[in-house]
Amino acid sequence: MITAAIIGCGRIVAEGHAYAFQALKDRVQVIAVADPVPERRALIGEMLGVPEEAWYADYRDLLSRETPDFVDLALPHFLHEEVTIACAQAGRHILSEKPLATSLDSADRILEAVDKAGVYLGIMHNYRYLPHNVRALELIAEGRIGDPFFVRNEGLGGGHYRGASEYDPHWRAKGERSGGGALLDNGYHNIYMAEALMGSPVKSVYAHVGTYVQKQDVDDLAVVLLEHENGGVSSIQVSWAVRGGGQWVSEVHGTAGSLRFANGRLELFENGRGEWLPQDAGGFDHRSSFVTLFSEFITALEQGHPPRLDGRAARHNLAIVIAAYESSRCKRPVALSELGE
Numbered sequence: 001m002i003t004a005a006i007i008g009c010g011r012i013v014a015e016g017h018a019y020a021f022q023a024l025k026d027r028v029q030v031i032a033v034a035d036p037v038p039e040r041r042a043l044i045g046e047m048l049g050v051p052e053e054a055w056y057a058d059y060r061d062l063l064s065r066e067t068p069d070f071v072d073l074a075l076p077h078f079l080h081e082e083v084t085i086a087c088a089q090a091g092r093h094i095l096s097e098k099p100l101a102t103s104l105d106s107a108d109r110i111l112e113a114v115d116k117a118g119v120y121l122g123i124m125h126n127y128r129y130l131p132h133n134v135r136a137l138e139l140i141a142e143g144r145i146g147d148p149f150f151v152r153n154e155g156l157g158g159g160h161y162r163g164a165s166e167y168d169p170h171w172r173a174k175g176e177r178s179g180g181g182a183l184l185d186n187g188y189h190n191i192y193m194a195e196a197l198m199g200s201p202v203k204s205v206y207a208h209v210g211t212y213v214q215k216q217d218v219d220d221l222a223v224v225l226l227e228h229e230n231g232g233v234s235s236i237q238v239s240w241a242v243r244g245g246g247q248w249v250s251e252v253h254g255t256a257g258s259l260r261f262a263n264g265r266l267e268l269f270e271n272g273r274g275e276w277l278p279q280d281a282g283g284f285d286h287r288s289s290f291v292t293l294f295s296e297f298i299t300a301l302e303q304g305h306p307p308r309l310d311g312r313a314a315r316h317n318l319a320i321v322i323a324a325y326e327s328s329r330c331k332r333p334v335a336l337s338e339l340g341e
């Protein structure tokens with residue numbers, strides 16, 4: 001049995017990670033939790049049957065007294081570097097919520113600490129395992145749409161995801177706590193999915209990122225163009241500022257056909273005709289994406305190899321986000337090679 005501890009018992013742990021731990025209870029046991037807010041550590045501790053003496057207010061006490069195989073980190077972004085490095089120095093494997101950090105210097109310090117400690121680091125790129133994305137990737141691998149050349153992804157909404165009410169539900173809208181807005185928080189997922197659907201890494205980034213409606217010091221609109229190594233292009237638009245009419249768009253277009261995800265279903269266009277695939281061919285199931293990712297991470301620990309979605313993947317995706325902010329600031333395309341990728 002693999003053992004785990006959770007640091008940060010907020011909303012995504014209650015709504016996603018805890019579900020995964022419960023689904024995988026034959027393979028993983030949560031032995032400790034940490035959160036400075038008593039209600040949060042009690043909520044998650046009780047949900048997962050963690051004995052009360054292992055509910056910690058200070059994560060440093062958890063790390064000095066407990067020896068879990070890995071630590072699951074789900075914290076406001078400004079704490080990611082400090083806590084991830086402390087976990088590595090305590091000799092624990094780590095599964096970190098995205099983003100790994102809020103700057104590339106910070107990400108590099110984490111990767112250095114992880115390498116030095118010889119522990120594994122996994123990153124929560126869970127949209128990769130949303131059932132509709134899994135099915136779309138299978139269809140692309142079967143050649144059903146030919147060679148992808150255009151990925152289009154939009155998530156236009158009117159606000160940010162609220163954090164747990166007992167802590168600071170609006171930390172995402174505060175730059176010193178989040179490090180970035182709609183792009184870092186939401187567009188982040190669209191970026192690694194664009195690379196996966198295109199089957200090709202991003203080479204350069206051109207973007208406009210701004211703040212239009214919310215009274216905050218982070219972005220609430222990002223319009224991003226990604227140029228891929230294969231010559232294909234991805235268009236990503238995310239917002240917290242759109243008051244109405246905004247849509248969820250997820251499309252990939254190839255030389256022989258197209259795929260889109262709409263109304264909870266995938267539609268495949270081939271030979272000039274569109275066909276809605278059955279619901280069981282993949283819907284939007286956020287919770288199941290965590291089960292698959294946690295399962296894959298636990299398998300890596302059981303078998304003694306690094307996870308597939310690792311610290312390098314985390315740095316790479318963060319570099320694309322940072323390139324988009326930089327492109328918007330200096331009004332030119334930014335090559336990933338400029339950022340050490």
Ligand SMILES: NC(=O)c1ccc[n+]([C@@H]2O[C@H](COP(=O)([O-])OP(=O)(O)OC[C@H]3O[C@@H](n4cnc5c(N)ncnc54)[C@H](O)[C@@H]3O)[C@@H](O)[C@H]2O)c1
Nearest residue numbers: 008009010011012034035037040074075097098163164167
């Ligand atoms: N992968 C996804 O689909 C997804 C979805 C939502 C959030 N997230 C990520 O999960 C992370 C957490 O987001 P959230 O929405 O759950 O936030 P949240 O505000 O609901 O939870 C954060 C928790 O951290 C706790 N905390 C604060 N300081 C702490 C400390 N020093 N030690 C331990 N705990 C501390 C808070 O009390 C709170 O319970 C972020 O990185 C976010 O980007 C990922």
